[in-house]
Amino acid sequence: MVYMGSDPCAKCEEMLQPFLDRELSEDEYAIAEAHLDECGYCRKRYKFEETLRRYVRQAVVEEMPPELKQKLAALRTPL
Amino acid sequence: MSEVQPETDARGIAEEARARVRFEEEVLELSDQVYRVARRLVSTREEAEDLVQETYARAFRSWRSYTPGTNLRAWLFRILTNLNIDRGRREQRSPATQPLEEGDYFLYNRLEADGGSEDEARVVERLSQDEIVQALAEVPHDFRDVIVLVDIGDFTYQDAAQILDIPIGTVMSRLHRGRRILKKELAEATVGDSG
């Protein structure tokens, strides 16, 4: 059993990334979820992180220029 | 067999040509994903285009080193990251000090302190696309490579470890630290400038 210790919010902060990456053990999930159920401070920050990841991904994805696709196809071995 | 049989030989060549065509088609189907990742590994669109072309030229050339049935995406992205490391490390002036990251709540706390309390989704919207792109570019290479592979390339930790040829524990620690560095950069870009 993981003990949240004297500063449960700090412990919960440490679990944020592995929690969202689905890397925690079942025990750790249960503990994080129990804390999140009762702590609005951490819940807000978890929600924010989830939204942030989606938002960052959308912001940094840039689609490939169509001409490049043709250039790549031209690199193929001639038949 | 002492003599080479012409028909067997011809059949072998035809089979190899078909396998090669199939391989090239499969690799080309991944080009959108390759570009998206490449674009964030380097600073400019031109560099990204060069890097992707080099990657494909090398992939087509060394197709025999791919073992059919194994992870083609990982094989291809390994070529990409190796080429990038070869060229990138030449240009990169290694920063003397790594940025010191804050905890995972840091960005939210800064944004909240700056703009009062509101809905979490609205807080995110205060970050502009340019600020996010710039902040990611500021994250040092070793950390950024992992973030880009996992968060944009959708690779598992295991695949990222294989691609970068580093232990999975290193993938995890670089990913976690890298995301914290990113959030610190975002906090500085937004709150730092306005405040």
Ligand SMILES: [Zn+2]
């Ligand atoms: Zn808490």
